[in-house]
Amino acid sequence: MWDFSIGRAIGILAGTLPFIALRIVIYFTITLAYVLGTGGSAGIGYGVGTVFGSGEDYAVWGGIIGFGLVSFAVYWIREWLLYMVKAAHIAVMVELYEGRSLMADGKGQIAHGRAVVEARFAEANLLFVLDQLIKGVIRAITGIVGGIGMVIPGLDGVARFINTVIRLSLTYVDEIILAHNIRSSSDNPWETGRQGLVLYAQNGGRMVKNAVWLAIFLWLLTAVIFVLLIGPALGLVYVFPGAASGFGIAIAVVGALALKAAVLEPFAIAALMQVYFQTIEGQQPDPTWDAKLASMSRKFQDLKDRALTGASRAA
Secondary structure (H helix, E strand, O other): OOOOOHHHHHHHHHOOHHHHHHHHHHHHHHHHHHHHHHHHHHHHHHHHHHHHOOHHHHHHHHHHHHHHHHHHHHHHOHHHHHHHHHHHHHHHHHHHHOOOOOOOOOOOHHHHHHHHHHHHOOOHHHHHHHHHHHHHHHHHHHHHHHOOOOOOOOOHHHHHHHHHHHHHHHHHHHHHHHHHHHHHOOOOHHHHHHHHHHHHHHOHHHHHHHHHHHHHHHHHHHHHHHHHHHHHHHHHHOOOOHHHHHHHHHHHHHHHHHHHHHHHHHHHHHHHHHHHHHHHOOOOOOHHHHHHHHHHOHHHHHHHHHHHHHHHHHO
16 A cells, blocks of 8 residues: 555645645636637637638637647746745645744745745756756656566556556656755755655655555546536537537646646645655665666766766855
8 A cells, every 4th residue: 555644645735725725826827828718719710710601610720729829828937837836835845744833934834935945946947957857867767667567468558558657656756856855955956856866766666656546546536626627617618609619628627637736736745755755764875776877867967967066066
């Protein structure tokens, strides 16, 4: 079974309600942008299409274009979301895990979390580059500790399914390494990130097992949310003309993913954070795993190079 306490994860989540509320506002604002962007563009397309005698076809293309434009905008604000919301929320969760008071400095919870992140990562770009490097290394770790090979004839499809579940379960590893980085409070986040990845890899079996359990829970809950949202979403886009009503499914998917990102993902991070911190307690990075990651991932070698540069600057 899993090694985390569901009660403690919920407790950490409940202790960060201001951040949960902020995430709900942000992600449902994004959902509303999808609704308005898709529906509005479909309406414009329908109006243009009636001039050329093909309103429904133009409505579909208008909806696709609107959906794409909103997706492009969301892609470009991801750096801000990481720095000002996700990282700050993780910083507060680490504080709660350690049992420290969040109000000791007289700031509100959100301001406190952002102050911790700004002290640790002076610029959003630094954290974003570090996060991208970590994501790249995680793909190598997935290949090392997550792959399953089947030698039984006819079961290769089962192996592919299991490997897919494992890959999906490793979505939150970069957030766990970020939590380790914030908890360590070292003056070289590149080196701390490197060590955190090695520690994760050398305990990969236990971490993957817990991550798979959480992935199953979260995607089942997301599916339930989607089913609950599909009716209202179809009703909402029904007011738009023609074939644009088909975008109701897309809107329901986006809404379900928004709620997953706002509430379910922080729960998963709080749960995996427990397992990771408890597992690595008293451990040192294994040089064998360090060398293995360096040989398999160019991103890891880049991280090591940046760590050495950061150490020389600190000296």
